[in-house]
Amino acid sequence: MTDNPKSGRRDLAVRLRTARKRTTAQQKWLSRQLNDPYVARARAEGWRSRAAFKLIEIDDRYKLLRKGQRIVDLGAAPGGWCQVAAERIGSTPADTRIVAIDLLEIEPIPGVDFLQLDFTLPEADAILKARLGGAADGVLSDMAANTTGHKKTDHLRIIGLAEMAAQFAREVLAPGGFFLCKLFQGGETGQLITELKRDFATVRHVKPAASRADSSELYLLATGFRG
Template identity: 65%
Template sequence: MTSKSGGRQDRLKVRVKTAKRRSTASTRWLQRQLNDPYVAKARSEGYRSRAAYKLAEIDDKYRFLKPGGRIVDLGAAPGGWSQVAAERVGSAEGKGKGRVVGIDILEMDPVPGVEVLHLDFLDDTAPERLREALGGPADVVLSDMAPPTTGHKQTDHLRIMGMCETALEFAREVLAPGGTFLAKVLRGGTEAQLLNDLKRDFDKVRHVKPPASRADSAELYVLAMGFRGGDAGPGDDAGPGDAR
């Protein structure tokens, strides 16, 4: 039996009619966006995307965006993650605390406290240009990148894992010892080779799914903390809740 409050919520939901030129899938996506509380919250609080809350929620729990930190945001556009990073490391205050550099091949409007490098992070010059912009190695490398989906689960999984592996290669070049790597993956398990690489290079590796990540989405994040650098040996065993 539907409660009165539930019935009221149903009545308040925005319903979108299927236009002649809009597919059913597009209509469903639009209706979900219009009824998404994180979308409304992002709009009211000035964030460029609902994804900003995913990073904020992960950092609320694991605390890796520290005041004064040097952060790189790969595939930064439209800038939601860069906004959160700038707020938390202090660069948004304009007082010289912390540095955030966003890298993307797409054009991106300026973000207070963020230096944007308009280039492909696979460019041979990208690591050095990043270190110059940060004034040293990065404390955190973020990647919320994902290739366009095909609708074929296995293909989409392989493509996003490949992108994560590429981001990890970049992170190895620019991270300071003790640094953190956070990247998007898809449910279905991190590929064995990537997981082994992460465990070799970092002290702690875990999968996380923040509340802002839709429950019906296969999206997950892999969080690796305590970068050992190139000369590190075997590390600690994975702890409770860590990826295995």
């Protein structure tokens, strides 16, 4: 058996022994998880989620994370991106340089100041800024709204979160900083991209290999914040 992510699959599928106890949707999700090479690799390497490989790939290509930076992670649970960022910027309990927020609780991560709170609440901005204690070098957002099953509604919700994250980034980033956020292909992203192009030197779409091929997920990366 091989877990080489470049092949896009495992040679032998993991069989579901409890299929009779699950709905069809649950069976499909579990089958995908069990047979996903990135899920297996994440477990083997100690990452909290397969999403860690998305940030690793993006950072390897665009060199976003550097030692000594200050980073904000929006929608941090279960903590895969925090793990990657903490390792790459050198954030430690003695010198914590990452502030993270999510509705869900996460297990503590050394070098990460985590806040369990809804980012969309009016008070969240001020609390995050106080915890950050100054300007940030990067804002990461892997936030995604709970789906309703209605495509247009779901897309508007993810765009709304991205716009909130972008506005927060403009308020906390130091000149030269970067903003990375999750989006989904299609829909009304034009205004968001136009606004980011006004405030950042470069704006591009990025789809890392760790994003599932059948997913419309992609990331918007804005670098060179003008301040």
